[in-house]
Amino acid sequence: MRFFKKYFFLLTLLIAFTVKSQTKTITVCNTCDVKSIKDGIDLAQDKDTVLVKKGIYNETRIFINKSIHLIGENFPIIDAENKTDSVIAVKAKDFSISGFRIKNVGLSYTKEIAAIYTSHCTNFTISNNIIENCFYAFIMQRANYGVLTNNKVNGHAIVETSAGNGFHLWKCKNMRIEKNTISGMRDGIYLEFVNKSFISHNKSENNIRYGLHFMFSHHNEYHHNEFKKNGAGVAVMFSKYIKMHHNTFHFNWGTASYGLLLKEIYDAEIVDNVFEQNTIGINIDGCNRITYKNNHFVRNGWALKFTGGCYKNIFEYNNFMHNAFDLSYNSRLNDNEFEANYWSEYTGYDLNKDGIGDVPFRPVKLFSYVVNKTPETLVLLRSLFVDIINFSEKVSPVFTPDNLKDKKPLMKPINPIQLN
Amino acid sequence: MLKILKYSIFDLLRSRWSYVYFVFYLILGFVLLFLNNDVNKAIITLMNIIIVLTPLIGTIFGVMYYYNSKEFTELLLAQPIKRNKIFIGQYLGVSLSLTLSLVLGIGIPFVLYGLFKSASIFDFGLLIVVGAFLNFIFVALAYNIAISNENKIKGFGYAILMWLFLAVVYDGIFMILAIKFQEYPLDKFALTSMMFNPIDLSRTLILLKLDISALLGYTGAVFKEFFGTSKGLLTSLFILCLWVVFPLLRIHLKLRKKDF
Numbered sequence: 001m002r003f004f005k006k007y008f009f010l011l012t013l014l015i016a017f018t019v020k021s022q023t024k025t026i027t028v029c030n031t032c033d034v035k036s037i038k039d040g041i042d043l044a045q046d047k048d049t050v051l052v053k054k055g056i057y058n059e060t061r062i063f064i065n066k067s068i069h070l071i072g073e074n075f076p077i078i079d080a081e082n083k084t085d086s087v088i089a090v091k092a093k094d095f096s097i098s099g100f101r102i103k104n105v106g107l108s109y110t111k112e113i114a115a116i117y118t119s120h121c122t123n124f125t126i127s128n129n130i131i132e133n134c135f136y137a138f139i140m141q142r143a144n145y146g147v148l149t150n151n152k153v154n155g156h157a158i159v160e161t162s163a164g165n166g167f168h169l170w171k172c173k174n175m176r177i178e179k180n181t182i183s184g185m186r187d188g189i190y191l192e193f194v195n196k197s198f199i200s201h202n203k204s205e206n207n208i209r210y211g212l213h214f215m216f217s218h219h220n221e222y223h224h225n226e227f228k229k230n231g232a233g234v235a236v237m238f239s240k241y242i243k244m245h246h247n248t249f250h251f252n253w254g255t256a257s258y259g260l261l262l263k264e265i266y267d268a269e270i271v272d273n274v275f276e277q278n279t280i281g282i283n284i285d286g287c288n289r290i291t292y293k294n295n296h297f298v299r300n301g302w303a304l305k306f307t308g309g310c311y312k313n314i315f316e317y318n319n320f321m322h323n324a325f326d327l328s329y330n331s332r333l334n335d336n337e338f339e340a341n342y343w344s345e346y347t348g349y350d351l352n353k354d355g356i357g358d359v360p361f362r363p364v365k366l367f368s369y370v371v372n373k374t375p376e377t378l379v380l381l382r383s384l385f386v387d388i389i390n391f392s393e394k395v396s397p398v399f400t401p402d403n404l405k406d407k408k409p410l411m412k413p414i415n416p417i418q419l420n
Numbered sequence: 421m422l423k424i425l426k427y428s429i430f431d432l433l434r435s436r437w438s439y440v441y442f443v444f445y446l447i448l449g450f451v452l453l454f455l456n457n458d459v460n461k462a463i464i465t466l467m468n469i470i471i472v473l474t475p476l477i478g479t480i481f482g483v484m485y486y487y488n489s490k491e492f493t494e495l496l497l498a499q500p501i502k503r504n505k506i507f508i509g510q511y512l513g514v515s516l517s518l519t520l521s522l523v524l525g526i527g528i529p530f531v532l533y534g535l536f537k538s539a540s541i542f543d544f545g546l547l548i549v550v551g552a553f554l555n556f557i558f559v560a561l562a563y564n565i566a567i568s569n570e571n572k573i574k575g576f577g578y579a580i581l582m583w584l585f586l587a588v589v590y591d592g593i594f595m596i597l598a599i600k601f602q603e604y605p606l607d608k609f610a611l612t613s614m615m616f617n618p619i620d621l622s623r624t625l626i627l628l629k630l631d632i633s634a635l636l637g638y639t640g641a642v643f644k645e646f647f648g649t650s651k652g653l654l655t656s657l658f659i660l661c662l663w664v665v666f667p668l669l670r671i672h673l674k675l676r677k678k679d680f
Binding site: 279301302322324370373374376377378379380381382383384385386388 | 461464467468471472587588589590591592594595598599602606607609610611614619620623624627635
């Protein structure tokens with residue numbers, strides 16, 4: 001009996017192994033039996049692995065329609081030689097692609113072509129790829145439960161009309177875009193109709209249009225991303241219930257640059273972000289019920305610029321430091337609440353030493369009101385005359401909204417950060 | 421002329437006011453750097469002070485020096501020396517000693533705080549150049565006023581008025597006009613009006629390198645072209661030179677006919 005037991009165990013082990021070995025690994029290399037990735041994929045079945053060894057593969061239109069793992073070893077190069085076809089196109093579920101270096105996808109004005117193009121995919125991982133000089137890097141349409149992580153995208157975009165996006169997602173759900181680096185594309189990350197997704201720890205810089213651009217994408221969370229030196233900063237539009245926290249928006253410094261452009265965003269939370277040296281820190285256009293908390297606005301042209309009706313927004317515990325204008329406001333009506341922020345321009349006193357200034361602070365200066373009406377007067381920035389009229393307006397407000405004030409301005413900055 | 425220049429400089433260096441001026445800038449520089457510890461931010465604050473104060477002190481010094489040394493000047497005029505040389509020598513003496521106080525007073529603290537290691541050395545250089553220009557311009561303007569007015573009180577009054585006009589009133593008038601005519605394209609008007617006021621011109625010149633360029637480019641193509649390229653810098657510097665040359669020319673013309 002004991003003898004039998006022992007062998008039964010071995011037998012089960014053996015069966016387990018044979019079952020396992022049914023999922024095979026197909027190796028592709030220049031000296032192997034299988035010389036092209038396409039052939040490797042043709043040979044593979046569901047749950048197989050296609051292992052591509054180091055080398056150069058001049059292939060496009062690699063089509064995956066089964067649940068396989070396509071793995072590159074030591075970054076094999078797939079060179080599209082500027083052909084106008086997507087390099088890898090996928091329509092499958094439960095697959096993964098990792099470890100490739102994909103180069104030179106040609107540009108097309110009629111087709112959407114990408115280094116990796118997926119449509120109708122679920123449960124997949126695309127990781128550790130390097131995409132260079134490609135029209136679009138990743139296009140995902142109607143994807144669900146996908147993870148895009150640790151990819152590097154590097155482009156040489158020059159004009160908007162002939163450039164593609166780094167990550168282009170359309171009608172997706174439950175996606176995770178994490179730890180990617182994107183530079184030199186049109187938009188770093190572009191999301192349209194993408195819901196319930198997480199975008200985190202990405203670095204998007206030197207893109208000619210937006211570092212991050214999303215529209216009609218609800219219930220998403222963006223955190224710990226860095227957006228730097230993008231042509232027009234970050235633009236987010238027509239979305240509800242989004243959370244943006246711990247992001248850094250900096251050096252979006254140019255004639256038409258924003259740190260963050262918000263257009264018709266409702267019920268969002270914008271917390272713990274850093275806005276440093278942007279022409280406009282946040283441009284707020286028609287946004288309601290947004291909570292801004294614990295953000296740092298440092299050395300921006302305008303820290304906040306309101307255009308269009310904005311109601312029921314709450315600004316609390318933010319630091320406004322050394323901005324040319326803290327706030328530009330377009331109407332005389334105010335329904336937004338400013339409370340307990342730190343303003344480096346604040347000159348009031350605190351007699352009872354509770355850390356809260358005894359005189360309310362008015363962030364809208366008369367000059368910023370004038371500039372709003374006639375932008376050309378901006379040449380008077382920092383002139384003595386401007387200081388004088390600002391002072392007189394501060395003493396008795398006539399032009400700026402009377403109730404737009406921080407009743408409890410803080411005397412010291414909150415959680416000061418070390419900036420470079 | 422060199423002899424008179426030398427005499428004026430030594431005369432001024434012996435006087436207390438040069439030292440007061442020098443010590444003032446020295447303390448200002450140290451305090452600013454001590455409070456900020458960031459050369460970049462200190463430069464912005466310093467700009468605000470230089471733009472307002474240098475013209476004021478230049479004006480007052482210029483007028484004061486002219487009236488104070490009037491008797492000595494008359495004595496010199498009795499000698500076989502050209503009128504031009506006497507006055508230009510005096511003018512250069514005052515301007516140079518003021519500039520020296522400014523450069524040393526601000527330069528020493530900044531150098532001690534590691535200016536050469538920081539990236540803002542160019543901004544600082546520009547600030548010093550602009551400060552020097554403002555000295556030369558406003559001493560020249562003050563001399564113009566003093567030569568045209570025998571009455572001391574009147575001369576002082578006009579000089580202070582001139583400073584007030586250029587530092588404050590001019591900007592006010594510009595702003596009112598800009599608001600009044602806001603329906604029209606104003607960018608060229610804005611640029612040219614800045615050219616006609618040395619204080620505004622120096623302010624734009626410094627802000628050009630600091631923060632105004634991006635903010636202004638936002639408003640129109642003319643600004644973008646002017647402020648975005650080195651064209652703006654060169655034009656502004658050239659016009660500052662003109663601002664020195666024209667008042668000097670007027671002194672020259674005035675002296676030819678003036679009866680002492």
